[in-house]
Amino acid sequence: MSGMPTALVTGPTAGLGAAFARRLAHDGYRLVLVARDAERLEALRRELPDVEVIVADLSRPEQRVPVVQRLQDPERPVDLLVNNAAVGGQGEFWSTPYAGLHDQLELNLIAVMELTHAVLPGMMQRGAGAVINVASVAGLTPGRGSTYTASKAYVVALSEGLSNSLQGTGVRVLALCPGFVHTEFHARAGIDMSWAPELLWLYPDYVVDQGLKDLQRDIVVSIPSVRYKALVTASRLVPRSLTRFVAARLGGRSRT
Numbered sequence: 365m366s367g368m369p370t371a372l373v374t375g376p377t378a379g380l381g382a383a384f385a386r387r388l389a390h391d392g393y394r395l396v397l398v399a400r401d402a403e404r405l406e407a408l409r410r411e412l413p414d415v416e417v418i419v420a421d422l423s424r425p426e427q428r429v430p431v432v433q434r435l436q437d438p439e440r441p442v443d444l445l446v447n448n449a450a451v452g453g454q455g456e457f458w459s460t461p462y463a464g465l466h467d468q469l470e471l472n473l474i475a476v477m478e479l480t481h482a483v484l485p486g487m488m489q490r491g492a493g494a495v496i497n498v499a500s501v502a503g504l505t506p507g508r509g510s511t512y513t514a515s516k517a518y519v520v521a522l523s524e525g526l527s528n529s530l531q532g533t534g535v536r537v538l539a540l541c542p543g544f545v546h547t548e549f550h551a552r553a554g555i556d557m558s559w560a561p562e563l564l565w566l567y568p569d570y571v572v573d574q575g576l577k578d579l580q581r582d583i584v585v586s587i588p589s590v591r592y593k594a595l596v597t598a599s600r601l602v603p604r605s606l607t608r609f610v611a612a613r614l615g616g617r618s619r620t
């Protein structure tokens with residue numbers, strides 16, 4: 365069927381990416397789903413209509429090549445790119461093996477830049493399209509994290525800068541900045557979250573819904589939920605040194 369828009373979602377095999385895939389399928393998108401777990405991708409292909417899968421480890425430059433080619437294919441335009449896949453880490457910066465930090469930035473930062481760079485020219489030519497970059501509140505406020513937080517700050521800055529330069533083109537970029545979300549993220553990274561009260565947790569479907577609503581409203585930095593909006597606003601009203609002071613004492617164990 366022509367006329368259906370296409371969305372490419374990275375990291376759709378769990379958490380927020382799975383919620384994006386299901387919601388976008390429901391909204392009538394054809395899907396291109398990219399992740400490492402071939403079995404889970406296959407299960408999504410069986411569950412949802414009109415799904416194409418690309419098995420790729422996005423932290424590996426050579427495995428990003430088919431994804432870049434798919435995004436640049438003029439015969440099969442991608443209308444919405446959701447850069448969602450990312451990993452956290454646990455432990456201190458100085459004691460974490462360098463290779464792990466490097467792979468994390470390849471995924472959280474370089475892949476986001478490369479995929480966005482691949483998709484934008486076609487969108488500009490068509491005068492329509494959108495990129496949702498899943499960042500985090502961690503990218504908006506100082507915490508105890510190092511490379512994860514820095515990668516998300518990059519994603520926010522990239523999205524805001526692009527959004528400015530794309531004004532009037534019909535192409536939009538949104539940075540989606542959730543707080544804690546019930547997904548596999550923390551378990552995968554080995555981060556103990558037992559200290560975090562339920563009040564701080566969001567659900568993937570809600571975060572996706574808020575992100576898509578904010579994209580329609582031309583909002584550039586989307587912070588789902590009143591409580592996280594309030595936290596980010598409060599952190600901006602006080603001197604940054606005070607936010608750092610509080611984060612250093614309340615931040616729990618650091619995330620690389």
Ligand SMILES: NC(=O)c1ccc[n+]([C@@H]2O[C@H](COP(=O)([O-])OP(=O)(O)OC[C@H]3O[C@@H](n4cnc5c(N)ncnc54)[C@H](OP(=O)(O)O)[C@@H]3O)[C@@H](O)[C@H]2O)c1
Pocket residue numbers: 374375376377378379380381398399400401402404420421422423447448449450451452471498499500501541542543544545546547548549550552
């Ligand atoms: N959960 C939170 O509290 C939270 C808060 C703020 C922001 N975020 C952000 O939300 C986004 C989604 O995370 P999530 O919470 O949904 O985590 P998740 O449940 O762990 O899902 C991560 C997804 O990324 C994929 N992925 C991981 N490494 C990959 C790689 N090297 N190549 C390709 N795909 C890879 C995984 O698929 P495979 O294993 O199949 O490759 C999976 O589908 C991330 O950008 C994260 O930073 C999460």
